[in-house]
Amino acid sequence: MQTETAFTIERMYRAKASEVWHAITDREAMSEWYFDLAEFRPEPGFTFKFYGGTEHKQYLHLCEVTEVIPGKKLTYSWKYDGYPGMSYVTFELFEEGDQTRLRLIHKGLETFPADEPDFARKNFEAGWTALIGKSLREFVEQH
Secondary structure, three states: OOOOEEEEEOOOOOOOOOHHHHHHHHHHHHHOOOOHHHHOOOOOEEEEEEEEEOOEEEEEEEEEEEEEEOOOEEEEEEOOOOOOOOOEEEEEEEEEOOOEEEEEEEEEEEHHOOOOHHHHHOOOOOOOHHHHHHHHHHHHHHO
């Protein structure tokens, strides 16, 4: 049996929780720091897809929103078309004075094929660290 080893990252932003929530749930805002989605709604059952990957290979991501607590928590499933495995991404927001702490948890990474190098945990760690630590920070702190 494989052990669940969720990847967790937390970052503080000089922005209100409502601004960070907007950045992680508004399609146009997401296109500036995340992926350019055709459509996105923070509603349980809403499905969305996008391509992402490396310069060598792109993967179709298939996702479904599973939990929404407006302004506080967003969870969606994350899997790859044509590959086994299912993971879940959760964004949690905590307003702390005039700042917001964001905790991102990506669990289920070990369910992806171990023989596919692009699905290695280190790639998710690097990707989320860049997205949450740099791209999202710059977006919310400059808007």
